[in-house]
Amino acid sequence: MKHTLTRSLLVSLVALTPLTLQAEPDMERxxxxxxxxxxxxxxxxxxxLGGKYPRLAGLPEYYxxxxxxxxxxxxxxxxxMTVVGGLRNLSDEDLQSLAAYLxxxxxxxxxxxxxxxxxxxxxxxxxxxxxxxxxxxxxRKAEGMKRKESPPLAGQYTEYLARQIAMFKKKERIHANDxxxxxxxxxxxxxxxxxxxxxxxxxxx
Numbered sequence: 001m002k003h004t005l006t007r008s009l010l011v012s013l014v015a016l017t018p019l020t021l022q023a024e025p026d027m028e029r030x031x032x033x034x035x036x037x038x039x040x041x042x043x044x045x046x047x048x049l050g051g052k053y054p055r056l057a058g059l060p061e062y063y064x065x066x067x068x069x070x071x072x073x074x075x076x077x078x079x080x081m082t083v084v085g086g087l088r089n090l091s092d093e094d095l096q097s098l099a100a101y102l103x104x105x106x107x108x109x110x111x112x113x114x115x116x117x118x119x120x121x122x123x124x125x126x127x128x129x130x131x132x133x134x135x136x137x138x139x140r141k142a143e144g145m146k147r148k149e150s151p152p153l154a155g156q157y158t159e160y161l162a163r164q165i166a167m168f169k170k171k172e173r174i175h176a177n178d179x180x181x182x183x184x185x186x187x188x189x190x191x192x193x194x195x196x197x198x199x200x201x202x203x204x205x
Contacts, residue, residue: 023093030101033094036085037102044111045102051160055113057105060144063151064099076173107155117200118158118193126198129191133183137176142202149177154202161196 034045037056041047045057056064070076072087072095082088090098107113117123131140137150144152153161167173168184175181184192 025097025100026093027097027101027104029094030097030099033090033098034101037098039084040080042111044107045105046107046111046113047157047160049157051157051163054160055107055156056102057107057111058155059103059151060146061096061099061103062146062149063144064102065095066149068095068099113155113203115155115158115200115203118197120193121197122190122194123198123201125191126194126196129195130198134195142199153199156199158196158200161199162192165192 037045040053041056042053045055047053047055047057067076068081068087068090069092071078071081071085072090074082087095130142134142134153137145137148138153139145139150142152142154144150164173165184165187168175168181171179175183187195
Protein backbone atom coordinates (compact mmCIF):
# COMPACT_ATOMS: atom_id res chain seq x y z
CA MET A 1 0.00 0.00 0.00
CA LYS A 2 2.84 2.37 0.83
CA HIS A 3 4.46 1.95 -2.57
CA THR A 4 1.15 2.36 -4.38
CA LEU A 5 0.45 5.61 -2.53
CA THR A 6 3.96 6.89 -3.26
CA ARG A 7 3.59 6.13 -6.96
CA SER A 8 0.21 7.86 -7.03
CA LEU A 9 1.68 10.97 -5.44
CA LEU A 10 4.57 11.02 -7.89
CA VAL A 11 2.25 10.64 -10.87
CA SER A 12 0.12 13.50 -9.57
CA LEU A 13 3.13 15.76 -9.10
CA VAL A 14 4.48 15.00 -12.55
CA ALA A 15 1.08 15.72 -14.08
CA LEU A 16 0.90 19.07 -12.29
CA THR A 17 4.43 20.19 -13.06
CA PRO A 18 3.76 21.67 -16.56
CA LEU A 19 0.91 23.76 -15.09
CA THR A 20 2.84 25.15 -12.14
CA LEU A 21 6.40 25.53 -13.42
CA GLN A 22 7.36 27.80 -16.29
CA ALA A 23 10.71 27.88 -18.02
CA GLU A 24 12.71 31.09 -17.88
CA PRO A 25 12.18 33.28 -20.96
CA ASP A 26 14.89 32.95 -23.61
CA MET A 27 16.03 36.54 -24.11
CA GLU A 28 18.08 35.73 -27.21
CA ARG A 29 15.07 34.02 -28.73
CA UNK A 30 12.97 37.05 -27.86
CA UNK A 31 15.50 39.36 -29.49
CA UNK A 32 15.47 37.26 -32.66
CA UNK A 33 11.65 37.20 -32.77
CA UNK A 34 11.56 40.97 -32.36
CA UNK A 35 13.07 41.38 -35.84
CA UNK A 36 9.61 40.80 -37.30
CA UNK A 37 7.98 43.19 -34.82
CA UNK A 38 10.63 45.80 -35.64
CA UNK A 39 9.29 46.11 -39.18
CA UNK A 40 6.43 48.16 -37.75
CA UNK A 41 7.29 48.93 -34.14
CA UNK A 42 10.91 49.96 -34.62
CA UNK A 43 14.21 48.25 -33.89
CA UNK A 44 13.94 48.93 -30.16
CA UNK A 45 10.15 48.60 -29.95
CA UNK A 46 9.90 52.38 -29.71
CA UNK A 47 6.90 52.61 -32.04
CA UNK A 48 6.36 55.33 -34.62
CA LEU A 49 6.02 59.02 -33.85
CA GLY A 50 2.43 59.94 -34.56
CA GLY A 51 1.24 56.68 -33.04
CA LYS A 52 0.50 54.59 -36.12
CA TYR A 53 2.29 51.77 -34.33
CA PRO A 54 2.51 51.94 -30.53
CA ARG A 55 5.50 51.73 -28.29
CA LEU A 56 6.12 48.19 -27.03
CA ALA A 57 9.47 48.62 -25.30
CA GLY A 58 9.24 48.74 -21.54
CA LEU A 59 5.62 47.60 -21.36
CA PRO A 60 5.07 44.96 -18.66
CA GLU A 61 5.30 41.31 -19.63
CA TYR A 62 1.78 40.51 -18.39
CA TYR A 63 0.29 43.01 -20.79
CA UNK A 64 2.44 42.10 -23.79
CA UNK A 65 1.77 38.37 -23.35
CA UNK A 66 -1.95 38.98 -22.90
CA UNK A 67 -2.27 41.12 -26.02
CA UNK A 68 -0.16 38.85 -28.22
CA UNK A 69 -2.19 35.86 -27.04
CA UNK A 70 -5.40 37.63 -28.12
CA UNK A 71 -3.98 38.16 -31.61
CA UNK A 72 -2.72 34.58 -31.76
CA UNK A 73 -6.15 33.19 -30.83
CA UNK A 74 -8.06 35.54 -33.12
CA UNK A 75 -9.76 37.53 -30.36
CA UNK A 76 -8.11 40.53 -32.02
CA UNK A 77 -7.35 40.48 -35.74
CA UNK A 78 -4.81 42.65 -37.51
CA UNK A 79 -2.84 41.04 -40.31
CA UNK A 80 0.26 43.09 -39.66
CA MET A 81 0.40 41.27 -36.32
CA THR A 82 -0.87 37.84 -37.24
CA VAL A 83 0.64 37.41 -40.70
CA VAL A 84 3.61 39.76 -41.03
CA GLY A 85 4.50 39.45 -37.37
CA GLY A 86 3.80 35.72 -37.44
CA LEU A 87 2.10 35.61 -34.05
CA ARG A 88 -0.18 32.73 -35.04
CA ASN A 89 2.86 30.51 -35.49
CA LEU A 90 4.51 31.28 -32.17
CA SER A 91 4.41 28.96 -29.18
CA ASP A 92 3.47 30.12 -25.70
CA GLU A 93 7.15 29.97 -24.82
CA ASP A 94 7.96 32.20 -27.81
CA LEU A 95 5.38 34.75 -26.66
CA GLN A 96 6.88 34.79 -23.19
CA SER A 97 10.41 35.21 -24.53
CA LEU A 98 9.38 38.01 -26.90
CA ALA A 99 7.45 39.79 -24.15
CA ALA A 100 10.35 39.46 -21.74
CA TYR A 101 12.79 40.91 -24.28
CA LEU A 102 10.58 43.88 -25.15
CA UNK A 103 9.75 44.57 -21.53
CA UNK A 104 13.45 44.66 -20.70
CA UNK A 105 14.32 47.31 -23.32
CA UNK A 106 15.35 50.59 -21.69
CA UNK A 107 14.32 53.22 -24.22
CA UNK A 108 15.85 55.95 -22.11
CA UNK A 109 19.24 54.40 -22.86
CA UNK A 110 18.85 53.35 -26.49
CA UNK A 111 16.14 55.51 -28.07
CA UNK A 112 14.72 58.22 -25.77
CA UNK A 113 11.16 59.30 -26.54
CA UNK A 114 9.64 62.72 -26.13
CA UNK A 115 5.88 62.44 -26.38
CA UNK A 116 4.59 65.85 -27.55
CA UNK A 117 1.84 67.45 -25.48
CA UNK A 118 -1.14 68.42 -27.67
CA UNK A 119 -1.72 72.14 -28.03
CA UNK A 120 -4.95 73.70 -26.82
CA UNK A 121 -5.38 71.30 -23.91
CA UNK A 122 -6.23 72.12 -20.32
CA UNK A 123 -3.70 70.11 -18.28
CA UNK A 124 -5.37 70.86 -14.97
CA UNK A 125 -8.70 69.57 -16.24
CA UNK A 126 -6.95 66.57 -17.75
CA UNK A 127 -5.35 65.78 -14.39
CA UNK A 128 -8.69 66.09 -12.58
CA UNK A 129 -10.42 63.77 -15.05
CA UNK A 130 -7.59 61.25 -15.07
CA UNK A 131 -7.26 61.09 -11.30
CA UNK A 132 -11.04 60.83 -10.99
CA UNK A 133 -11.78 58.24 -13.67
CA UNK A 134 -8.59 56.54 -14.84
CA UNK A 135 -6.20 56.04 -11.93
CA UNK A 136 -8.24 53.19 -10.42
CA UNK A 137 -7.14 50.90 -13.23
CA UNK A 138 -4.12 52.60 -14.75
CA UNK A 139 -2.47 53.93 -11.60
CA ARG A 140 -1.94 57.44 -10.26
CA LYS A 141 1.04 57.95 -12.57
CA ALA A 142 -0.46 55.94 -15.45
CA GLU A 143 1.99 53.14 -14.70
CA GLY A 144 -0.56 50.36 -15.24
CA MET A 145 -1.79 47.65 -12.86
CA LYS A 146 -1.08 43.95 -13.21
CA ARG A 147 -4.02 42.85 -11.05
CA LYS A 148 -6.39 44.64 -13.45
CA GLU A 149 -4.41 43.65 -16.56
CA SER A 150 -4.28 47.32 -17.47
CA PRO A 151 -1.37 48.75 -19.46
CA PRO A 152 0.79 51.76 -18.65
CA LEU A 153 -0.34 54.86 -20.51
CA ALA A 154 2.56 57.13 -19.63
CA GLY A 155 5.12 57.16 -22.44
CA GLN A 156 2.65 55.97 -25.08
CA TYR A 157 1.92 58.04 -28.19
CA THR A 158 -1.03 60.36 -27.69
CA GLU A 159 -2.40 59.75 -31.19
CA TYR A 160 -2.35 56.00 -30.63
CA LEU A 161 -4.24 56.34 -27.36
CA ALA A 162 -6.80 58.61 -29.05
CA ARG A 163 -7.44 55.97 -31.72
CA GLN A 164 -7.94 53.28 -29.10
CA ILE A 165 -10.44 55.45 -27.24
CA ALA A 166 -12.33 56.01 -30.49
CA MET A 167 -12.43 52.24 -30.97
CA PHE A 168 -13.66 51.73 -27.41
CA LYS A 169 -16.47 54.22 -28.01
CA LYS A 170 -17.50 52.38 -31.18
CA LYS A 171 -17.23 49.00 -29.42
CA GLU A 172 -14.59 47.94 -31.92
CA ARG A 173 -12.44 47.16 -28.91
CA ILE A 174 -13.60 46.16 -25.45
CA HIS A 175 -12.45 48.43 -22.65
CA ALA A 176 -11.54 46.86 -19.29
CA ASN A 177 -12.65 43.44 -20.61
CA ASP A 178 -16.24 44.56 -20.05
CA UNK A 179 -18.60 44.66 -23.02
CA UNK A 180 -20.97 46.87 -21.01
CA UNK A 181 -18.28 49.40 -20.15
CA UNK A 182 -19.33 52.99 -20.96
CA UNK A 183 -16.28 54.82 -19.63
CA UNK A 184 -15.88 57.03 -22.67
CA UNK A 185 -19.50 57.43 -23.70
CA UNK A 186 -20.01 60.83 -22.05
CA UNK A 187 -16.62 62.36 -22.77
CA UNK A 188 -16.48 65.35 -25.06
CA UNK A 189 -13.56 65.52 -27.55
CA UNK A 190 -11.96 68.34 -25.58
CA UNK A 191 -12.07 66.33 -22.37
CA UNK A 192 -10.34 63.40 -24.05
CA UNK A 193 -7.73 65.79 -25.43
CA UNK A 194 -7.18 67.18 -21.92
CA UNK A 195 -6.73 63.68 -20.44
CA UNK A 196 -4.29 62.62 -23.14
CA UNK A 197 -2.34 65.85 -22.83
CA UNK A 198 -1.98 65.26 -19.11
CA UNK A 199 -0.83 61.68 -19.69
CA UNK A 200 1.81 62.94 -22.11
CA UNK A 201 3.45 64.84 -19.23
CA UNK A 202 3.70 61.92 -16.83
CA UNK A 203 6.98 60.54 -18.15
CA UNK A 204 8.64 63.92 -18.61
CA UNK A 205 12.11 63.91 -17.14
